Amino acid sequence: MPDDDVHEMELRLLQHARDGDREARRALFERYREVAFRVAVRVVGHHDDALDVVQDSFIKAFDALASFQGDAAFKTWLMRIVNNRALDQIRSRRVRLAVSLDQGTDEARPASLPDHGEDRPLEQMDRRESAERIQMAMSRLPPAQQAVMALYVGGELTYGQIAEIVGVPVGTVMSRIFHARRQLHEMLPDLAGHDRSGSES
Amino acid sequence: MTDRGLCHILADAMAALAEGRFDEITPQVMAEVERHLNECPDCAARLGTAAPGAGDLLHVEARAPSAAEWALVWQRIDGAAQQEAHQRRRHRLGHGMRPWMGLSAAAALLATAGLWQWHESAGRARWDLRFAGPGEAAIESLEVFGDATAFVLSAGDDGAASIIWVMENGET
Numbered sequence: 001m002p003d004d005d006v007h008e009m010e011l012r013l014l015q016h017a018r019d020g021d022r023e024a025r026r027a028l029f030e031r032y033r034e035v036a037f038r039v040a041v042r043v044v045g046h047h048d049d050a051l052d053v054v055q056d057s058f059i060k061a062f063d064a065l066a067s068f069q070g071d072a073a074f075k076t077w078l079m080r081i082v083n084n085r086a087l088d089q090i091r092s093r094r095v096r097l098a099v100s101l102d103q104g105t106d107e108a109r110p111a112s113l114p115d116h117g118e119d120r121p122l123e124q125m126d127r128r129e130s131a132e133r134i135q136m137a138m139s140r141l142p143p144a145q146q147a148v149m150a151l152y153v154g155g156e157l158t159y160g161q162i163a164e165i166v167g168v169p170v171g172t173v174m175s176r177i178f179h180a181r182r183q184l185h186e187m188l189p190d191l192a193g194h195d196r197s198g199s200e201s
Numbered sequence: 202m203t204d205r206g207l208c209h210i211l212a213d214a215m216a217a218l219a220e221g222r223f224d225e226i227t228p229q230v231m232a233e234v235e236r237h238l239n240e241c242p243d244c245a246a247r248l249g250t251a252a253p254g255a256g257d258l259l260h261v262e263a264r265a266p267s268a269a270e271w272a273l274v275w276q277r278i279d280g281a282a283q284q285e286a287h288q289r290r291r292h293r294l295g296h297g298m299r300p301w302m303g304l305s306a307a308a309a310l311l312a313t314a315g316l317w318q319w320h321e322s323a324g325r326a327r328w329d330l331r332f333a334g335p336g337e338a339a340i341e342s343l344e345v346f347g348d349a350t351a352f353v354l355s356a357g358d359d360g361a362a363s364i365i366w367v368m369e370n371g372e373t
Contacts, residue, residue, distance in 0.1 A: 020286060022279060029275055037266060051266060055274045059281045152254075160249025170245045171238030178223050178231045 014074060018065045029058055032075060036082045038154030043086035043146060045135045053089055057082045072164060079155055080165040083147050090143065137187040145180040152177050207237045208244055215244060221253025 016024035033054060040057075041050035061068075061078050068077055138146055144166075151162045152173075163170045214234050217225045226234070238245045266274070 020282075022282070025279070025282065026275065029278060033271060033274070034265070047264060047266070051270060051274055055277050058274075058278045062278070062282050063285060156252065156254070158250050158252040160246075161252075163249065169239050170249045171235035174218055174238070174248070175231055175235040178226065178228075181223050182228075 010074060011070070014065070014068070014070070017062065018068075025062055028074070032078055033058075035075070035155060036078065039079060039082050039150050040086045042135075042138060042150030042154045043083070044089045045139050049089055050086075053082060053086045057085045060085070073161075076157075076161050076164055079151065079157065079161075083151060083165055086150070087143060087147055090139075090146075133188060134184075137184050140187065141180050141183060145176045145183075148173055148176040149180045207233075208241060211237055211244075215248055219248055219251035219253065 013024045013027055036054045040053035044050050061081050159170050159173050163173045211234055214230050
């Protein structure tokens with residue numbers, strides 16, 4: 001379908017959703033839930049927490065639809081909400097972790113793990129281990145870099161859209177990705193060999 | 202002010218970044234590009250449209266939610282929207298009328314001193330409140346809005362005063 005038609009269809013959906021049409025809201029949810037989850041899980045790290053972020057973000061977005069002017073794409077606007085909600089989630093988790101350290105917490109449990117049912121057990125274990133290590137490394141990045149990386153990796157967004165979501169210039173987005181990648185490569189030297197170029201400067 | 206010369210000097214680096222080839226850039230060049238992009242709207246706009254995607258390093262996919270998990274999330278979102286709509290409806294019906302509700306309570310108290318009498322009047326059913334003293338109050342209309350019921354209570358000679366009484370269904 002041509003881009004113009006897709007855009008027009010989305011505008012119609014938004015108009016109906018703004019009027020309280022449940023089917024239109026459901027269609028928007030089904031269209032953007034996957035990308036919202038991919039971004040959320042990269043920031044918060046945990047499957048269930050990421051689902052909570054997606055849920056809260058859609059509730060907030062639908063509640064605020066009347067104030068959505070349409071000057072940005074709905075996806076960009078929604079991803080901004082997801083990103084902010086995910087960052088709130090990890091901030092509050094850090095507070096909870098600090099409070100419960102003496103009480104034997106499970107807050108530092110492994111991140112959301114991939115479940116490729118068709119894989120052989122050893123391959124599945126490798127994937128699980130890699131995903132867990134990557135997520136742990138991501139969680140050690142400064143929050144500003146982590147948020148940009150989550151959008152870069154999971155959001156299928158342009159640099160400009162990421163800049164709009166995060167509220168920083170395009171150059172800053174690229175710089176944060178650059179430094180985040182370098183840190184990830186340092187933390188995960190064996191996995192860095194699997195990266196596209198495989199040659200860190 | 203934009204230094205147009207830098208657009209050419211940094212062209213290769215910016216092309217690499219547009220394609221996601223971050224590994225080809227040194228920290229010094231990255232700092233130069235960042236500075237330039239913050240000063241050059243043309244280059245920033247051009248690079249802003251690029252979407253190279255991440256390299257394989259981070260492409261171990263997280264487990265996708267199941268259909269049942271998505272269904273549960275949707276139910277909660279939809280439930281919250283319905284609740285919000287209900288609150289707004291109540292707000293529309295109730296807000297601004299709340300001061301009258303005190304008056305309606307007073308009217309109800311007065312009514313206990315009166316006599317309820319059901320009769321047919323001009324071919325339509327109505328509830329009348331008859332007081333021991335002079336004057337009369339009657340429920341002029343009764344309308345249901347979703348989960349709320351609105352009464353209009355008129356009192357005084359010729360219905361000179363009206364009280365709107367909104368009650369949520371199920372309230373006792």
